[in-house]
Amino acid sequence: MLRLLFAFAAIGFGLFLTSCNTLSKEECVAADWRVIGESDGAAGYEPQERFAAHAKSCERVKIVPDQTIWYQGYQAGLVRYCTPMSGLMHGQAGHGYSNVCPPATAAGFLRGYTLGNREHSLQSRLSSLQSDYGSKEAEVDDLSDKIKDAPDADRHDIRRRMDDLEDDMRRIRREQRDVEDELDDASAEVQWFQQNPNAPPPVMPGY
Structure with missing residues (x-):
């Protein structure tokens, strides 16, 4: 019984770690960092935290994200995010704001x-x-x-x-x-x- 409890705990911890990853192993391998950056910018993520999370996710497959390319995409996505109507939509949805708009x-x-x-x-x-x-x-x-x-x-x-x-x-x-x-x-x-x-x-x- 004790072994069974430990097994369930291990599974639960594994699922917790998986849920913390911003990218799957497959996504890290096939990543187009400009596209990912653009998606992150369009969602209004805080850039340093978001890129660090991607880098942490891809450590599992020994892939280092291209920060320069990602940030170029992020800036392009931010243009879509930082509009009056986008602000309205995110406010209506109850989303937070990370003070990312120039x-x-x-x-x-x-x-x-x-x-x-x-x-x-x-x-x-x-x-x-x-x-x-x-x-x-x-x-x-x-x-x-x-x-x-x-x-x-x-x-x-x-x-x-x-x-x-x-x-x-x-x-x-x-x-x-x-x-x-x-x-x-x-x-x-x-x-x-x-x-x-x-x-x-x-x-x-x-x-």
Whole structure:
């Protein structure tokens, strides 16, 4: 039994090491470092960390990546990444930003990224509130069934718990309405940005 446990542990550790590799052995052997670099740049990876990870992956087959060729591809890919619409897309997806865009294109990327990330954060918050509300609602339903057959001595505690849950649900509904209003505003800003990605943001009345 102990040997079996050690075997499973070894397999699990091997799978963990495999999952840490950015490239397979076959990919290292057949690598076109310019193409790989372009793909990495287009994804917005931090260059030093990403190339070091490739080099570590390919140590297994004694292949040293061509950093010069890779970086040429990376710079080409970065041109595709550092655009306003790319920023919006990555923000909406909840991706991080590794501060890789050069000054000439960073402002446009960040404008889109900030809008998209705000929309993503609000959508995540709304989903969390809806989930929280649903779980509390289900608990209230369970307690409503339970209280029917509960001894008199327990009914007071059950009713108090139900009252607390219903207070929480009212609070969640209020917060949910606020978040929905903010999300409507954020979505309207995103829609305007999608139509005018290279234009400066409009000046709002009162500013």
